[in-house]
Amino acid sequence: MTTNILFFAILITTIGVSYYGFNNSNFFNRYMFNVGAVQRGDYLRLISSGFLHANWEHLIFNMISLYFFHGIIIHGMGSFIFLLIYLGSIVFGNLFSLYIYRHQSYYSAIGASGGVSGIIFAAIALFPYLQVNFIPGWFFGTLYFSYSVYMMLNPRQGDNLGHAAHLGGAIFGLVAIAFFEPMVIIQNALYLGIMALPLGYMGYKLLKK
Known part of the structure; x- marks a missing residue:
């Protein structure tokens, strides 16, 4: 009942x-994430942008993805933790984008992808062998992080995906599980460590800049 509500x-x-x-x-323009606006103190955009989408396809994809994974967190950790991870991942994803694009005041983004990524990766942290697109979750996470880090560090013209927000949200989801369920992280350290290798590379590249 709680899950549905x-x-x-x-x-x-x-x-x-x-x-x-x-x-x-x-x-739309008032509440979307925009680097310049947030830098001027309009912090509401850090959360409000997570409820805006570019089109129906964008909206449906995010909500279907959330549907398939939300129950794992709610049943495993409770509705409060689920909501904390979802909203926290949206905010942290946008904060990470703010850092990455801090010199590009025109950069804007919308969508629940950061929150959805946080829920998906929190589920993977709890169950590394969870099947995602017919492959083990930890392997999917490794591929996902590798692709997102590469695309974020090597942006291409016409690529409108918010890779930084996706990464920030996913990282928040993993950190939340580490905080609330540290023994699970220890038990799954090998798989989660492999999955996190692209994040280590990302950190190295960002520190070099």
Whole structure:
């Protein structure tokens, strides 16, 4: 019952806010993530942007992904932790984007992808052999991190995916599990360590800049 109420509350809110944004450009521009606006103190955008989407395809993909993984966290850790990870991952994903693009005041982004990534990777941290697209979760995570880190460090023209927000959200999800369930992290240290190798490379490259 709790699972349905919480998930559907997020689902309905996200659909409603996104739909309004589809039809109201002023509302969309006011609440999307934008580096310059956040740097000027408009911190509400760090969370509000997670409820806006570019189009129906973007919205549906994120909500379906959240649907498939939300139950793992709610049943395993409770609804409060699920909500904390979801909203925290949206905020941290945007904060990470703010750091990465701090010299590009024009950079903007929208979408729940950071929050969804946080939930997915929290689930993988709890169950490394969880099947994601028919492969073990830890291996999927390794590929995901490798691709996202590469694309973030080597941006391509026309690539509109927010790789930094995805990475930031995923990192928050992993850290949350490490904080609330440290023994699980220790038990799964080998697989999670392999999965985190691209993040180590990312940290090295960012420190060199």
